[in-house]
Amino acid sequence: MPQLQNLKNNSFRITFPGKPLAVRSALAQMMEQLNALDLSEGDRGNIELVLAEAMNNIVEHAYIDTPDGTVELQITPTYNGLVCHLRDEGVPMPEGKAPNGSPAALDCETEELPEGGFGWFLIRDLAHELNYTRISGKNLLSFRISLNAK
Amino acid sequence: MQLETTPRDDALVVTALMDRIDAAIAIQFKDNLRTVTEDGPPRVVLDLSHVDFLDSSGLGAVVAAMKLLAPEQKLELASLGANVEKVFRLTRMDSVFTIHSTVDAAFDGIAQAS
Numbered sequence: 001m002p003q004l005q006n007l008k009n010n011s012f013r014i015t016f017p018g019k020p021l022a023v024r025s026a027l028a029q030m031m032e033q034l035n036a037l038d039l040s041e042g043d044r045g046n047i048e049l050v051l052a053e054a055m056n057n058i059v060e061h062a063y064i065d066t067p068d069g070t071v072e073l074q075i076t077p078t079y080n081g082l083v084c085h086l087r088d089e090g091v092p093m094p095e096g097k098a099p100n101g102s103p104a105a106l107d108c109e110t111e112e113l114p115e116g117g118f119g120w121f122l123i124r125d126l127a128h129e130l131n132y133t134r135i136s137g138k139n140l141l142s143f144r145i146s147l148n149a150k
Numbered sequence: 151m152q153l154e155t156t157p158r159d160d161a162l163v164v165t166a167l168m169d170r171i172d173a174a175i176a177i178q179f180k181d182n183l184r185t186v187t188e189d190g191p192p193r194v195v196l197d198l199s200h201v202d203f204l205d206s207s208g209l210g211a212v213v214a215a216m217k218l219l220a221p222e223q224k225l226e227l228a229s230l231g232a233n234v235e236k237v238f239r240l241t242r243m244d245s246v247f248t249i250h251s252t253v254d255a256a257f258d259g260i261a262q263a264s
Contacts, residue, residue, distance in 0.1 A: 020174035045203075045233035052205045056173040106242055110221070115214045118206035118241045125240055 042149030062090025
């Protein structure tokens with residue numbers, strides 16, 4: 001289950017297995033750590049959603065063939081939001097790039113409505129300065145989440 | 151899986167009792183919603199008042215359930231919390247569903263489509 005490590009300047013790191021229920025526990029632990037920042041419900045909702053999407057992507061794509069992968073999440077509060085770093089040792093993102101998350105077309109028949117592909121759209125919509133790099137067999141994803149929602 | 155069903159007027163109200171619809175339970179949620187609505191009335195109102203968190207997998211499960219029910223049954227949504235409503239709004243899925251502010255509003259005779 002998730003391991004929490006407190007770092008200097010109110011940063012913290014959570015390390016957890018790349019599995020759906022572990023993502024849930026890691027999110028709960030992260031939200032508990034963020035209680036100290038006294039954030040608005042809107043900010044808390046945005047943070048949990050973006051991190052859930054990014055961490056689910058790691059479990060469902062990077063670690064699709066890796067039953068025992070580990071994910072590392074580091075969060076650093078700054079003057080203009082939370083800077084988040086995610087690290088995994090799974091397969092690289094397609095074409096070495098983070099998906100651009102184009103919104104799915106909805107002007108179609110009911111049976112053709114999309115059931116997926118919303119995750120990257122939500123990440124791109126709610127996160128800033130998103131950066132993805134592949135270094136020494138590791139995926140490194142970073143972004144900033146602003147704190148100003150109601 | 152916690153889904154409670156209550157017949158009301160010409161419809162079936164399905165109350166989701168879990169606080170999260172996320173990637174860990176999305177498929178199970180879709181399958182169970184399908185099971186409890188099978189052979190039911192043509193109108194199904196999904197009460198999401200207990201759900202605090204829905205991610206894109208959860209959204210996908212609600213859309214998939216709506217597609218499975220169609221065309222014989224129509225899935226409507228009621229009582230979305232702020233975080234759940236935000237996911238529907240940002241993805242524009244709020245334009246696809248009939249969304250009621252509360253379950254009672256779904257039975258007021260005037261559908262509050264948003």
